[in-house]
Amino acid sequence: MAQKGGAERYAKYVNPQWVRLLDLLGMNVRYERCIGAELFPSTGGRILDFLSGFCVYNVGHNHPAIIAALKDELDKNGPLMLQSHVPELAGLVAERLCGLAGGSLARVFFTSSGSEGVETAIKFSRAYTKRNAILYCDGAFHGLTCGALSLMGDPFWKEGFGPMLQDTEAIPFNDLEALEKKLSSKKYASFIVEPIQSEGGIKLPEGDYLREAQRLCRRHGTLFVLDEVQTGMYRTGSFLAGQHYGAEPDMVILAKAMSGGLVPVGAVLMTQGICDSVYSSLKRAIIHASTFGENALAMRVVLATLDVLEGERLGEKSVTLGNALRQRIGEVLAPYEMFKEVRGLGMLSGIEWQSPKRLTLKVPFELFKRIHPGMFGQILVMHLFHEKEILTQICGNHFMMLKVAPPLIATPEQLDYFVRSIAETAEMIHTSGRFWADAIEMMGHAVTTGSI
Ligand SMILES: Cc1ncc(COP(=O)(O)O)c(C=O)c1O
Structure with a gap:
């Protein structure tokens, strides 16, 4: 399915390793059209998208109403990003986001990405508290710019990029004792946390974790910041995942699904006090700004x-479809020893796999794990793609977790198809040598092409 000309040029001028990786996985497909939850390769057929660009396509691909709005804005020939006027649409969007988020969130800074939102949260929390240190959680994924990367524990992402921000420290997710111990030093400007750790393995907050964390932060003068880049925009049912747990953060970072996947945009919602501490005088009116941030197309x-999202009641749909999906996945995978658990909230789910005990499975599994810990998950992703025409991915910081995040507009039939497909794939893993034979073939290919 690889497309030579365009891919070769991309490899030559952009990133050759990305093309090699997709080739190795047999996933170098040229998509001609993407509609709803379906991707249409130029070679024919249809692939079901159960990844949604890592939670970008909550409303599905190329929603006609959003495309119409975009065309309408373009047709106006208006001031899209003049930098010398008041972008009124940004006011409208901010009012609406704050209304949906509730609590004391009353101001918005617009960005062009999630990482830029994290950078903003770092700067603003430092300005407001006059403290430097930032607290984050083990397993977190906050983005790949230097500030955001300083809030990620896994050395893989940082290797070779020199010193990161000083004064950042990790604590385990769901550990209030560790949090309080750190906070009592009173040196932390903010605690930045995902309400549900997505790349960390769809880890849900236990019990009253988020509300307690918020209470502790308040007590010790640390800002409580939710990174809702993947979980926001009704992905888990409510506008923000934190709302399921009664959290009232001081700041919220949004991006990914904000624009239906059409124009890059992100936002940091915050209290008026935090905003005023940064824009504290006329001299500082543009002390923090971003060229594309409030552009009219994005707004x-x-x-x-x-x-x-509201008109099609996609939040409610996310809850009902997500609950049913997890229940069915749990039922069909229960007989298989490598299945550990399915968990999630709304339409953000993960299927966790575990090391097998049976020798015939254990031997190949351990062998591949030694070559690369993500090997099993990646072969699983490949199988679902080739045999079932379903696009998925494993979590970036948890290789035994298959992420299941279809667009919220996915139909019950598409979800049924996924359930049948994952059951058949589990059956194949447990009863036939083919899954492991394919892994050996991929390994051989990787070695002969010098990929590993
Ligand atoms: C939770 C979370 N925060 C921040 C980011 C960074 O967003 P971006 O890639 O738009 O910079 C990501 C990206 O995947 C993310 O998942």
Whole structure:
């Protein structure tokens, strides 16, 4: 399915290793059209998208109402990013986001990505508290710019990029004791945490973790910041995942699904006090800014995306479809020893796999794990792609977790198809040597092409 010309040029001028990786996995497909939850390769057929660009496509691909709004904005020939006027649409979007988020979130800074939102949260929390240190959780994924990367524990992401921000420290997720111990030093400007750790392995907050964390932060003068880049925009049912748990953060970082996947945009929602501490005088009116942040195209698609999410009641749909999906996955995978658990909230789910005990499975599993800990998960992703025409991925910081995040507009039939497909794949893993034979073939290919 690889497409030579365009891919070769990309490899030559952009990133050859990405093309090699996709080739190795047999996933170098050229997509001609993407509609709803379906991707259409130029070679024919249809692939079901159960990844949604890592939670970008909550409203599905190329939603017609959002495209219409975008075209309408373009047709106006207006000031899209003039930097010398008041971008009124940004006010409208901010009002709407704050209304949906509730609590004391009353101001918004617009960005072009999630990482930029994390950078903003770091700067603003430092300005507000006049403290430098930032606290984060083990297993977190906050982005790959230097500040955001300083809030990620796994050395893999940082290797070779020199010193990161000083004064950042990790604590285990769901550990209030560790949090309080750190906070009592009173040196932390903010505690930045994902309400549900996505790349960390769809880890849900236990009990009252988020509310207690918030209470402890308040007590010790540390800002409580939720990174909702993957979990926001109704992905888990409510507008923000934190709302399921009664959290009222001081700041919220949004991005990914904000614009229906059409124009890059992100936002940091915050209290008025935090905002005023940064823009504290006329001299500091543009002390923190971003060229593309409030551009009219992005603002217009955020409004259109919110209209679709609300008009099609995708939050409610996410809850009912997500619950049913997890229940069915749990039922069909229960007989298989490598299945550990399915968990999640709304339409953000993960299927966790575990090392097998049976010798015929254990030997190949351990062998591949020694070559690369992500090997099993990656072969699983490959199988689902080739045999079932379903696009998925394993979590970036948890290789035994298959992420299941279809667009919220996915139909019950598409979800049924996924359940049948994952059951058949589990059956094949446990009863036939083919899964492991394919892994050996991939290994051989990787060695002969010098990929590993
Ligand atoms: C939870 C979370 N925060 C931040 C980011 C960084 O977002 P971006 O890639 O838009 O910079 C990501 C990206 O996957 C993410 O998952």
